Amino acid sequence: MDEITSGFIKAIELIATLNPEVVEITIRSLGIALASTVLASALTIPLGSLIHFHSFPGKRAAINVIQTLYSLPTVTVGLLVFLMISRAGPLGHFGLLFTPWGIIIGQTILRVPIMTGLTISALSGVGSDIRDTAISLGATGAQAMWTIIREARAAVVAALLLGFGRAISEVGVAMMIGGNIRGYTRVLTTAIALETNMGNLELSMALGIILISISLVVNLVMNRVQGRWWS
């Protein structure tokens, strides 16, 4: 119990004094998670729309596979990306291992299934009458699709948020691909793992509290944006 209380106090102290190392790690965590959110959105929103708006044989199976991959363990993604971008792997000559770019790639892959799946659910949630109305008003197929995506934007944003949360809180990819290099690839989660391993339990607790606070702030901001979009 002592560690939890003193962790809280320490967290407040670290935030209030703007501890440079903590600030630097926090900014890096945010930057990496945001970059991979944008990359993942660029992949998954079109991919989800493609799957939703087209019927093809095996569509049900494809959606099942995507949903199964929601539970893709982060260390497995980490290992997969590691084997791809390691010097001995097929993408080795790019030298991406142990760089922030490597983490961004790993986190993007980690989130593709869940964000694609949630995009599909979001689009499915829009009633077919909206599409019919759009078409009856003279919209082309593409225009009707765009209408539906716009209608579903709140749920799509929720998918982005969930993806962001998964990225900023995961440790498997960041540790395996980034290597937890101080001043270069150290993010909040890997710093927590390191400080725990070094017996600095208070500091670990404090970093954990900062991580949760970030998620809280991001959620509040996005909820505000979402609220505006609804009205």
Next chain:
Amino acid sequence: MTTRIVIAALLAAVFLAPFALAEDEDMSSGERLKIATTTSLYDTRLLDVLETMFENEHSVSLDIIAKGTGIAIEYGERGDVDLLMVHDKEREIKFVDEGHGLERRCFAYNYFWLVGPADDPAAVAGKNASMALKAIMEMGMEDPSVSFVSRGDNSGTHAREKLLWKNAGLDYETVRTSGPWYAEAGLGMGETLNMANEKDAYTLCDMSTFKAFQGNLTIVPLIEGSDDLINVYVAMAIDPATHPNVNCQMANEFINFLVSDEAQDVIATYGTETIGQPLFFPARGNCELIGCSETECAAPTTAPCTA
């Protein structure tokens, strides 16, 4: 309108990310040296001190990846790092023989300690390490309150533990499957120590990690400073003939720095300020004791970086 602002903000984030990610501009563009190291050198912050000294003298950023010896060697074999700092003689020699490493350089040592409950139910104090492990096994199979926690993660410490079992005349496979008294943690040294502490169990630990954790622990060192528990830290540059992408010149520079008087002096005194005694001993002047030949001990590199 709002949509556009959000999209613009997100795009800005992507383009600004590279600048936010690097500590400063030098770090994103300058020369880098990737080092895979065993955790004890890093967790004690000794490497932080050496890193700062080296970076002040050379325009290079050290990328230090602290993992167990097992995975560090794996990184080396794949050519993913430029330099290894590890502690497992057998695997180091194999690594060099297979053409992955240029040469071994012993630069520091300390001791493994056998630690455990203060009342020492298996009566290991005073024994040599192998006999002590044997006693723990015998006691553990009779008395369920006696147990041993192993790293179980292929680290240098785990390798030493296996060697000690072998020296005790026991087959490791037999030992690890002989009952619940033997727990394989599969964790780093700090976590393993905590586990042993929670279970009031015995474990093998390097002395520097133990000292760093001592404040949180009730288990105590029972065997320290025994000759079969010497723990030698070795640096090896990755061979550019096998792995053409590595930064071999800078790796050799760093090794030469490690064996220099300047760095050896730091190693000899590191820890005295914070915990009152050194955490490591320099290899310089102790080559015979730590079983390193004169050519591979605390001497500048001789192997050229020829691809």
